[in-house]
Amino acid sequence: MKNNFELDKPHDECGIYAVYSNHNSELARTLYFGLYALQHRGQDSCGIAVTNGLNISYYKNLGLVSEVFSEEAISALPEGDIAIGHVRYASSGLKNSINAQPVVYNGRLGMFAIAMNGKITNAEVLRKRLIEEGMTFQTNIDCEVIANLINKHTDNGKCDVERAMRELEGSFAIALMTSTELYAIRDRYGLRPLVLGRTEDGYYLSSESCGLDATGVELIRDINPGEVAVISAKGVSSSYFAKATRRPCIFEYVYTARADSFIDNKSVYEARYECGRTLARKLMLKADIVAGVPDSANVSARGYAVESGIPYIDVLEKNRYVGRTFIQPNQFMRENSVKIKLNPHLHNIKDKEIILIDDSIVRGTTSKKILETLKKAGAKAVHMVIASPIVKHPCYTGIDIETYDQLIGATRNAEEIGKLIGADSLHFMDVRDLIKCCSSGDYKTFCAGCFDGDYPDDIEKKLKDRREI
Amino acid sequence: MKNNFELDKPHDECGIYAVYSNHNSELARTLYFGLYALQHRGQDSCGIAVTNGLNISYYKNLGLVSEVFSEEAISALPEGDIAIGHVRYASSGLKNSINAQPVVYNGRLGMFAIAMNGKITNAEVLRKRLIEEGMTFQTNIDCEVIANLINKHTDNGKCDVERAMRELEGSFAIALMTSTELYAIRDRYGLRPLVLGRTEDGYYLSSESCGLDATGVELIRDINPGEVAVISAKGVSSSYFAKATRRPCIFEYVYTARADSFIDNKSVYEARYECGRTLARKLMLKADIVAGVPDSANVSARGYAVESGIPYIDVLEKNRYVGRTFIQPNQFMRENSVKIKLNPHLHNIKDKEIILIDDSIVRGTTSKKILETLKKAGAKAVHMVIASPIVKHPCYTGIDIETYDQLIGATRNAEEIGKLIGADSLHFMDVRDLIKCCSSGDYKTFCAGCFDGDYPDDIEKKLKDRREI
């Protein structure tokens, strides 16, 4: 059912949007627009849960925000004070809407609902232990492990959220709603983003600041690594469940986030633009034109063009109407599948020496097709410049780059990859340069594990140990 | 979203179909046809879960069997040895597919799935207690309470199913599937039906025998009240979790079940036919014609006609294409809503004295409209004969007759009801006569609580006590 022509890009797994408000009579409607702006973080399912102080009502299903929520569905959700919403990317399988989030629970805390972004690396260990302790599970999603931990550490209607969070390894940004409070939680490294916003009416959470912008909410700050922020009638109060070391996922800047977002106080646009400029300064390549692979590499390409003085001329035109399901390709399409999405600008390519910017290379399959296409269109030479380092390691914390053998760069250097994909030359960014471009003020540390193998908390070793047991 | 023109009939809440087979390469397909034959027991959602001995895969959604399961969805379910399926009637609310059954759990028993028909009268008490013990719930459906009890009474991978069942009050017929076994369970009174069938290939469960017929399965016997039948590679073994007193719901014979089914060894058709004959003998009414309200009263009406010698001539024609959603009615339709579904046979009605048989009267609203229609069509007199007693009490065990004030007969006798609905005379069946008509061999006891207030296990008093605490 997947579009055969989907480009070879890593996918994040979720977007979160949540509200605590005292006077918002259009809570579900506001969430709709917030989730809409976060749609790029997940297109498989979405949902909204609202509490009126007594019960939690929700609606969720498979599909885009604009498909799942009709006027009727939005209107059927009750008025209320607190709401959380979610968009989800699902990797595989017979899709059941039960895996959609938010997930709503009834337990010692009364009714509560959870929406999360991230990946709990010890989820299986925890699930096994919780099952031994007598809990049941209805899905495989990490959310359910978290909910059961929340429940386990609740006593007399009070939850020791910090203690529950301390049991979790991996990455997570969580919006947790009871009938009276909204919690915002981020893992101790701040691997997944979560920002806090405010209007006169209340407080808002969003995976990226673009969700706040779309709903007229002012960005205040990022939820901090290791923070448990509780939003209630009394305002926002914070505590920390762990000593925090800020190491947010650098891939958000490279590809995942929308360019107009701010994450950890850094403009994603600026980070990408600086990557382009840095590469131009370092590489000093000569060529007739610079171009980006649309749309994700456009910003870096602009930076590269400005810094190098080489004019930016597009070489690939994107078809904006590519849907998600598809008919079988004919002969030509089997051999030129990339053209359905990206058509070469023949006139701009012919006899040109081209610097082609892309944000990253994962499997390399699409890069190869793009380069073939440009060569067929008459390019004299294509120098491919990647605005990030070689992806040499899997991601264990939420991006679906899951095993070493999926990675063209796992065991190859730039020259070898360049040969494989057919580039006249291939250049990657140094990881230190990337980090510099993404840094902001005091925030200079990241998880760049997929590039340098240096995972926070020694995740890779832990996972390996577990498998060996 | 409900059809405004739905007739005033009580609704059962579920149908179950399940298979244990060693060689059925088309398990999901077989369940499809089985559930199809049970569609009259629930039209709101349906689902199928299949195990291949390791995992349980499932697909469920809102809609009719023929809407939810496309060829693609059936094919996507894996081959396997055990499968359970469910059709559901949902009473209200923003419909979320999460309430569809079967519900699949992961717990101490490994993966297991449950489909149930019935109503647990102490579900709230149990849920509260289980929450106190640390369990979480994701829905309000009774199924989840049962799953958590099953889990609670599991130790070392062995479940003391009998003990779990003993905690349940109310009515239930359950199909429970682990990765290696299929359980068939019926409450201690046998309130909800469940039959066992067999082919060369394996064992089958169905709420009614018509589900077995539709799939070529031979009916062996009913699951007994209080029985826990375990179907595994070793065949069927049985135990009892409680001293059983057979008191199946008599309303299955009156209205719920399909006429071609056998329940507790008694043909539903025969029961209804005998009701008609008994009424004819007792009432000795004079009239020109006998007619039934289609389709549910057709069989009793046939019995009445044969016994009375009065010819059966239809007075109402049913529109077979009445869908489930609807546009706003125009003026005429607002006043004549019943006509969209039931059109009077003018020619057969004019100047006739009519005996009109219906299966039951709950709210009386539809009966009133039907009688108006017949009178307008020129009927000289309409004697309404109900093939069951006055519904004087709510049902607490699965039929959605939920409160006294919904019942036209709660505080009225036949004469008073007759006046209200506009019948020239109105006659009900004596409860002893109904019981006699539904009896079979040694099976002569029923729950006729909605008629006589005599509920098994003193349900009504227990519920009242709980509310008062």
Added chain:
Amino acid sequence: MKNNFELDKPHDECGIYAVYSNHNSELARTLYFGLYALQHRGQDSCGIAVTNGLNISYYKNLGLVSEVFSEEAISALPEGDIAIGHVRYASSGLKNSINAQPVVYNGRLGMFAIAMNGKITNAEVLRKRLIEEGMTFQTNIDCEVIANLINKHTDNGKCDVERAMRELEGSFAIALMTSTELYAIRDRYGLRPLVLGRTEDGYYLSSESCGLDATGVELIRDINPGEVAVISAKGVSSSYFAKATRRPCIFEYVYTARADSFIDNKSVYEARYECGRTLARKLMLKADIVAGVPDSANVSARGYAVESGIPYIDVLEKNRYVGRTFIQPNQFMRENSVKIKLNPHLHNIKDKEIILIDDSIVRGTTSKKILETLKKAGAKAVHMVIASPIVKHPCYTGIDIETYDQLIGATRNAEEIGKLIGADSLHFMDVRDLIKCCSSGDYKTFCAGCFDGDYPDDIEKKLKDRREI
């Protein structure tokens, strides 16, 4: 895409409903309910066209009335004075909604719209001639031939409808709407039905009187064979385009029409009931029980039971939820496809000698499966009684019995057919008896061409001649 399990019944091709009203602010809504009641005449597409005196607006699509017309679609149709609607049965092919009716034209008559039921036997000849004269066609439907004839015979905004109609051979009932007038036309033999009704507000047309009943309209009379009735602000005026010989299609009484309809002043119910009684008197069969194949033979079976004194006991239960699309059958279903729709009442069948009434036999395939099912269920003997004669000839005027080789009875007598389908005995009705049962007052002549080969206007010979040229 067709349901594999559809029973072997002939299909009519259309239903018409139309209104001329001065004050009906809910014209489209009224048509909705009228068409709803005629849904049995065609389930493939439907449409409504409304004029406000200037333009004609319309909406039509593939699907049932309740599927095609949402509240939104009905509301989008304008208010107006005249409207015509249509339901259609389509025999085959890649279904394009363009074939749906009404068809709206702009021509010498200004805007006009046509909805028809029937079959023009010289359509191809006319189409060829009209093409030679310079007209174009966009579909294969007869409607378009009629529209072009209407147009051809229009001069100075006045149409000589009678002259146009005289060119048509075959069967037709037509509702034709201009911006100011509504025409009701019926072929010279009255082969297809069309009735006229009235309320205080205006005049109504319907293929069957059940459409009038459903919308609170009083039946006045049938449109006469050969009549062109013009309904305008001045009331109804009539003329005749041909010398009429009333020979309505007798199959409407046998199977097509709804039992609660009156056609040509005769109750369909009464006709069927009399068929049953007549057969009982003539055949004098002995048996334990009488049963009808549901639902179409129910009425005749009632008549047979009453007259014979043999009790009516059902032997087949119909599944009311059989949808139109379907998954591939499993092994059992391949061999027992009829069971998905009709389940045997084992208890009523075992060791019984049964008289089974059906309305007609066309191909005989379903009859064979039903008889196999009854025999497997233990019937001692099944005497099949058909409430119509042997179908020995194709229909050229609207029922889809199209060629001799589709007919089991084309070259066989009752005994031979009985053997083929596995009946212990098989009995048909004499054509004169059928005609007698369907007669009413002066109306005693029919087209029973499919039974006796005696077609009005020598249709068969004409068609043969044409083919030979």
Added chain:
Amino acid sequence: MKNNFELDKPHDECGIYAVYSNHNSELARTLYFGLYALQHRGQDSCGIAVTNGLNISYYKNLGLVSEVFSEEAISALPEGDIAIGHVRYASSGLKNSINAQPVVYNGRLGMFAIAMNGKITNAEVLRKRLIEEGMTFQTNIDCEVIANLINKHTDNGKCDVERAMRELEGSFAIALMTSTELYAIRDRYGLRPLVLGRTEDGYYLSSESCGLDATGVELIRDINPGEVAVISAKGVSSSYFAKATRRPCIFEYVYTARADSFIDNKSVYEARYECGRTLARKLMLKADIVAGVPDSANVSARGYAVESGIPYIDVLEKNRYVGRTFIQPNQFMRENSVKIKLNPHLHNIKDKEIILIDDSIVRGTTSKKILETLKKAGAKAVHMVIASPIVKHPCYTGIDIETYDQLIGATRNAEEIGKLIGADSLHFMDVRDLIKCCSSGDYKTFCAGCFDGDYPDDIEKKLKDRREI
């Protein structure tokens, strides 16, 4: 049903793709991909018609190519030698799929099908005359007028296509298919584009060259103004129905066409890029950054940036997931509707003097909202530069700029418009400069009627005269 947030852009009305092939076993599939690449020319309906040399089969419906054509629908179309396809933009009304193209006719020419792009300015006159001559119409689309003219001028199976074309005024690019031939026709001014391509297997037509690219077809040449090209087993032969004056619509270069297309031998990309450069040279504006309104002004903005030396930094981020239907906006959205589609890059805007490039201004409503947004985001000044002249006149030949009063520029100069929309300064392109940028070799004449009021063939005057009569 329209998206409230759709930006204020003119819309073309169609895209055409057609094939004549001897060996293409996947004709419908090829058309699918060709139409897919032309989807930007019309999103309301689409269709494909295929002939196998005898009949023409077709499928068309409302929706995007990827919505209308499932694998099933494509497979159901027969194999054949000739096929034509169409995508359509529909301006208003209760959408009936009957208006979708291609339209298939049966007439003197046998079966034939037509797909067109453009607008026949004398359609009403022709329709009236054809009606007087006895023809009927089923829609209001121009296509039907053309079909009837084609038919009228056919004698003995031979059509005098040239003569039929001579009767048409206005703009048109037509693909006309009989069972053996494919015609490509372009109006005498070449107002609407149509290109011819070739593979080893046959000949192809496409509204833009990007349709050929997407299907692996080599572009040969444009169909010439006034040309009737006939593609048959004998190859391509051409004739001219009128003395041609090449004046293609310049708006294709400004906005309508995809940037990677070649039209009339000129790269659309190059034309837009040159517009940007020309504006930079002429205006000599000073600012911190240059930005384009995404996506349509991106190319001109690149040209402007390169020529001016001012860095290109994005100020608006486009949400790629904006669907077509929508829920009611909340308060914030009512006031900030443009943000759902275009979010400001706060960081890039604050305290910046910005040159904002857009392709054109029609109503000005969206420009006003964008400028408000940028000002709120802290822009020091926004100089708006439009890569085309002021739209001062309606378009009568296919772009939906229909009346003077819809145009903000009809009676205002740049300064006045700038004030109205809130720009610090507003600059348009000189029409001669635009023409120069779009010129190519000998092709230096255009229709720029919407800018300069100079329409080919005196269209405006003729229309006015007609209205006055």
